[in-house]
Amino acid sequence: MISRKFLLVISLLLPFSFAAFAQQDSIPLSTVIEKTAKFQSSYPIEKVYLHMDKPYYAVGDTIWFKAYVTVEKHQPSGLSGVVYVDVINSQDSVMENLRLPVKNGFANGNITLSGDTYKQGSYRIRAYTNWMRNFDADYFYDHTINVGNAIDNQVNTFITYKSKAKSTTVKVDADITYKDPANNPYADRRVSWQLIRNGDAVSKGSGRTDAKGHLIVDIPENDPAIITSGSLVTAIDMGERKSVTNSFSLKGAVKGYDVQFFPESGQLTNGIRSKIAFKAINSKGLGVDVKGTVTDDQGTVLANLTTAHLGMGVFAITPETGKAYTAHITFDDGSQATYKLPRVQAMGINLAVYSPDPDNLTVKISANELFLQRKQNKSFYLVAQSGGVVYYAAQTVLQNLVYSANIPKSKFPTGIIQLTLFSSGGYALCERVIFVQHNDQLNLTLKTDKPSYTTRQNVKIAVSAKANTTPVVGSFSVAVVDDTSVPTNEDAESTILSNLLLTSDLKGYIEKPNYYFNKPDQEKLDNLDILMLTQGYRRFSYEDILADKNPPIFIAPEQGIEVSGILRTTTGLPVGKANIRLLIPDRNFSTETITDLSGNFKFSNVVVMDTSKITLSARNNVNSKNLVINVNGELYQKLSKNPNQPDEIVNIDSAMRPYLDNARRQYQNSRVLKEVVVKSTKFEKKPSHNDFGTFAGLPGQADHEISGDQLKDCPLLVNCLSTMAFGLTYVDNNFYITRDYNAGKKVPVQIYVGSMPVDVNFLSTITGAEVASVEIFLKDGVSGINRMNQTNGVLIINKKVIKKQKITLAQLQALIPKQNVVTFAIQGYNKAREFYMPKYDVTKAGALGADLRNTIYWNPKIITDKNGVASFNFFNSDARGSYRAIIEGLDSEGNLGRQVIHFGVK
Structure with missing residues (x-):
């Protein structure tokens, strides 16, 4: 409660x-x-915070996390029983959507960064409950992680930009270095490049690397918005008709600065001395150091200003009506600019x-x-x-x-x-x-049983949790990582303190949020007050x-998975007091309910794991042949731009090098050469749009195609296509051609399954295993499809061909779908895996090969007893040096706690 x-x-x-x-x-x-x-x-205000085991990852890793769902003063929430976790790529497409059951305000889960789905780049982890979706999505948990690739990455890159502004355009040069995994340069290699925006090439060219692997890409002059909203895609020749493609975001390529001014309490008033905070940022959105003066319109200097922390600072003046005030700013690179202060109120x-x-x-x-x-x-x-x-x-x-x-x-x-x-x-x-x-957070302590350890030795750690001096029962999560391969800037981390106390209540980007909670002192408190003056709070x-204007509530708090809909006759009239039966074949489960007078029905707290088929039947009713079941579709959260875009790393290969080097050693250590058997293959014709006369006027080749192999593990086709349909954008339950949508032309794509036109909701009944291929046409050729359907573009789902065989009339009738029986796929709860912990006998060294784990231990279910104590143990890896143990959590009263310790391994 x-x-x-x-x-x-x-x-x-x-x-x-x-x-x-x-x-x-x-x-x-x-x-x-x-x-x-x-x-x-x-x-009531509900919040979600995710404690993840590491600040960054590599392809092939597993993200381990615990969700803390809180309400009011950070107490474990009894409002919601389900939490959603989305993984979103840098193109703002959903890669995965997890649905997790919440018990007593807590849930835990994991995300596997498989190489088939994830590539090197930046991703967002977004978490929320259905109740939170009624309000501003800016207050969702939204965290950016960077993912490197140590397995398939043959080319390591490092890029820097130089820009020069013209009158209405900007000139950008990109300096790229290409090296192999051993840090040797790729010298004298041909590189072709393209500037891509909304899936189209704006400009292109080629060049050769020098002896040190450098290449200068001379991007032609263009509109700044075109360059900064695009990406630079290069392909380096690797010989034997092979090339490796790299993509670089241009979001921060154009050098620029901005300074904003924030009078205390919102305005400058004649004759009242006021503090004015300011914030200076670069084109990436990160704070920059500045200094300068503030003058009136007579040139009199009224104040000097200088940044105190991350581009922020404060000064004071006594403004007068009729005077204009100007800030003369010098940036850390020597460039200068002037900015007008807000107008003075009389x-x-x-x-x-x-x-x-x-x-x-x-x-x-x-x-x-x-x-x-x-x-x-x-x-x-x-x-x-x-x-x-x-x-x-x-x-x-x-x-x-x-x-x-x-x-x-x-x-x-x-x-x-x-x-x-x-x-x-x-x-x-x-x-x-x-x-x-x-400074009233929980007094959390972690105490190791020894001052230091050896590799593969068992470590025992005692946990103590107190509110002041009173022991508390609390729920905590613990991660232990290797400091050497996972170096961490604690100021830049997202923690339970920085999130629930600060960033979850503020709009906009907060740089290095944990700085204000990591060993706080007076200077950090002063800088935190400047942050309060510059950051918006509008909950x-x-x-x-x-005025009693309450926000509209369109989603009720969700205690579990619900299946709902309406029962009608074939003429459209609702049918009340009728029987509806729900069956889950995978669980051998069934239950029944009765429709209300308006024909509505609802099954609450349906327990479905992963993605399962559900069948609803209205057969057990009078005149059942004339009944039709309509199921309410599931709502999907709208996508938005990444609020933490400055946390994206462009040069992942260099920024995460210790981590990726360790990941590469892990892969090489575990790799096993498998026997290769070459067999003759028989050509089989693949289903395509050419099989249907409906598409005779379409081009012979699709603009983009997704193979069935790419979709074979996809549980819900609509979710996967929202990410994988290149050139399309999925918004508001429709697909649009990206370049046209961004230009303001919001006309949806026409979808077909085979030759049958369908809407997007139909795709939620199809799994990827049923699909042979997906074809995307950005133009409809001479088919006339767009003109007839008032659409823009064509998306064709080619289902796998079922082998023909003779069947009886009874079998044929069984295959014909009944309107009073509906079978559909539903997203169930994602089952959380258990973290694997090896056990060693230290007297038998060398067993099981090298242990190169960087997450040494993860446990999302540390519960302290009435005496405020708990304990856990684990075995070290083969890494020597410093290990870092982090514990976070809260008690039933909403008291938050976090503690970090380091211990040595020899």
Whole structure:
């Protein structure tokens, strides 16, 4: 169940060291508090965080993870019983979609990065529940991982860009180095290249590498948007009519900077001294160091500015009406630029917050003379909330230019606090977001049984979990990795603290989020406050809350897999009080339900593993031959651009070299030469569009083709095509030609199975094993298909040919589908594998060959007992050096914890 103890809001008007009310308010402060509490109670905030065993991976690896599903103040959620995990590639296509059962707020799973599906590059891991889909997808768990290839990668590359801006175009040169896995250059090799955008070649050329394996690719001048939204694809000649293709993103190829300015509380007001935060980023979205001055329109220098951390900093000025202010910025490469500061408001009131000591916040409200004249003796409210819960509220009557008050930090939980100043009419005048850090996370300790170890030795680690000094029962996950092959920047990691306390509540990219929680000190707290000034927080709109404008709820919280639909007669009338039977042949399971008066039926908490066929039958009813079952389709989450794109690594071969070198040794150590038997083959004609007269006018060759072998392990065809259909984009349950969709032409592709036209939902009834090939035509030739169907492009599914044989009339009738019986595929729960842990007898050295694991241990189910203790053990690999053990988790009260230790292996 969801705990409600944090919804108890004191409705008393808390003192603010101000005068009492002098007039009747149009909206009492109690109304603001009550409506906010009602909104939070009706729309609780659910979050998902994934603890993964490593920060990056290689093709062939398995990603091990634990999902923490929380609600309200980070308590384990009882709201949702299912969590979804998507793997999305850099082209914003879903590679995999996992559905996992959630028990008591926790789930665990794994993703195998098979070489058939995954290539070297950057991928997103996105996680959410159905309840979260009712709200802004910006608050989903969304994390970028980089995946290298140590197995099939014959060519290691390193690329840098140089750009030069013209009047309306930009010139880019790409400097690429090609080397083999042993770091020897590929000298004097021919390389052809293409600039690809939306599947089309914008420009192309060729060249030869020099003696050091270098090649300069001279990309012709073009529009900056064309270059930065495209990719550079090169093919290096490997001899014997073979070549190796590499693709490079051009997102950061054009050098550029941007600086934004953020006045505290949202505006600059005449005569009120204000802090102004700024954020300077490069074209990749990463912070850059700058320095500069701020001048008025007379050239007078009013402030000096310099970055404090990751391109962010703060300065203060006292603005005046009628004056314009300019920031003169010098970037770290010596280039310069000027930026106008926001316009000065002639009348207004500002809200400033300071943290003068560890125990108190100082809130300062400043009005200018004009505002005081017009609003004197008017009432104002200050409300502070976190996660929708109001923790502080106060009221005053405006009588002076400046008010200030201290608020004890003890009133607030650790995390983001939003302070809003309201007029008495309920209008939000200004806001300030702060972060309160109590350092009250769980006291987690990991203690090894020895000071150091040898290779393959058994390691025993004791776990202790306390809230302050009180032992707690909690659920935790533990990963142990080899520091040498998995070097890690702890500041850049996504952790349970940085996610649930910070990034899950903020929109936009947060660079190195764990910096603020990794051994925090005063400098990091100051930089965190600057981050609060620059980053947007918009989970709640007080304007909507006070106007009773509630967000539409189109998906209810999901406790399990549901199968639902409606039963109708062949004439379309709903059939109430009828029997529907559900069968799962794989599990030898069946159950029944009754339709309601509108013909609707629903089976709740259907347990299906992986992808299974489900059969629904309405035969056990009067006049059943005239009944039709319609099944409600499953909803798929829309795709969006990667919010953490700056975390994508272009030069994976060099950035992840220690990890990939170890992965290559692992592969070579485990490789076994298999016997090759050459047999004669008999040619068999493959099914194609040429088999049907319907497609006589299509081109003889498809623009793109997907073979049946590529689809053989695909559980649901629609999911796989959304990723594998090159040249097409899958959006809103339709396929579109990518280049046309991006140009604004949103006309869907016509889909056929054989010669039968179908909609996208039909593809959810087909598995990849049934498909011989998929053909994609970006143009319909002279067939007239697009004109007749008002479509754009053709997608043809060629199913495997079933061997012909004679059957009886009874067998034929059995093959004809009945409308009162429906069989379809459904995505079930993905079964989590167990992490393999070898066991060694240290007296028998050399057994089982070299052990080159880099994830030494993974356990998502560490549970501390009533004394707050637990333990686990594992065997080391053959790697010597430092190992890193990480534990994360939470207790039933929502107290978070994370601890990292290192131990030596000799």
